[in-house]
Amino acid sequence: MSSENLKKVRAKIELACKRAGRNPNDVKLVAVTKEASLNDIIEAIRAGVTDIGESKVQDAINKYITLKEYKIRWHMIGHLQTNKVKDAIKIFDLIHSVDSARLAQAIDKEAKKNKKLIDILIEINTSGEKSKFGVPEKEAPRLVEQVVNLPNTRLLGFMTIAPVVSEPEEVRPYFRRLKNLYDDVKNKFPALRLEYLSMGMSQDFEVAIEEGANIVRIGTAIFKGN
Numbered sequence: 416m417s418s419e420n421l422k423k424v425r426a427k428i429e430l431a432c433k434r435a436g437r438n439p440n441d442v443k444l445v446a447v448t449k450e451a452s453l454n455d456i457i458e459a460i461r462a463g464v465t466d467i468g469e470s471k472v473q474d475a476i477n478k479y480i481t482l483k484e485y486k487i488r489w490h491m492i493g494h495l496q497t498n499k500v501k502d503a504i505k506i507f508d509l510i511h512s513v514d515s516a517r518l519a520q521a522i523d524k525e526a527k528k529n530k531k532l533i534d535i536l537i538e539i540n541t542s543g544e545k546s547k548f549g550v551p552e553k554e555a556p557r558l559v560e561q562v563v564n565l566p567n568t569r570l571l572g573f574m575t576i577a578p579v580v581s582e583p584e585e586v587r588p589y590f591r592r593l594k595n596l597y598d599d600v601k602n603k604f605p606a607l608r609l610e611y612l613s614m615g616m617s618q619d620f621e622v623a624i625e626e627g628a629n630i631v632r633i634g635t636a637i638f639k640g641n
């Protein structure tokens with residue numbers, strides 16, 4: 416039952432917050448539904464889930480239409496191709512995966528057409544793994560500069576996906592690096608309203624919270640248990 420798993424995840428979030436001296440209300444839980452059944456998603460919503468993450472635009476559209484009656488915030492967490500931007504900005508409240516100026520410009524252009532302001536995060540490839548999307552840390556400040564002047568796009572923070580490891584502790588340095596980058600960019604661009612650090616998945620969300628994550632993206636631990 417996803418509601419039982421959800422309770423366990425929430426308890427772990429609270430404990431991690433306690434360890435880090437943080438308020439659990441400051442950590443937003445995004446339930447990642449890419450592999451969940453509709454019944455399980457609805458159960459999770461009834462148990463209090465308000466934010467849903469999807470990694471493919473078409474899957475998200477189908478769920479968005481089916482779940483229209485519920486008040487949900489939709490998060491795009493997967494790689495976004497520019498030819499999907501048009502559909503993406505119709506449903507997503509926050510796009511976590513902006514990793515090029517070209518993509519940001521495409522989002523801005525569509526946002527303008529739809530008279531919307533679109534909230535985005537820049538995805539950083541903190542591990543440097545070739546299989547991962549995201550910009551290298553050292554290119555982040557340049558991309559920030561390119562994005563901040565787009566009138567219909569609002570940069571709210573950063574996202575990263577840690578490598579798959581056998582011990583959650585091994586990912587701590589990647590999360591710490593993203594937190595440092597976030598603080599650096601905040602200092603360098605004081606006018607920006609940076610507020611989100613999206614990091615941590617089922618395998619590593621507790622470490623991510625200890626390192627400052629305020630959005631965690633959790634699928635397996637909610638919908639499959641562990």
Ligand SMILES: *Cc1c(COP(=O)(O)O)cnc(C)c1O
Nearest residue numbers: 447470492616617632633634635
């Ligand atoms: C699938 C996915 C998640 C959730 O992963 P779990 O291990 O199932 O919690 C989080 N973030 C991104 C970007 C994903 O693609």
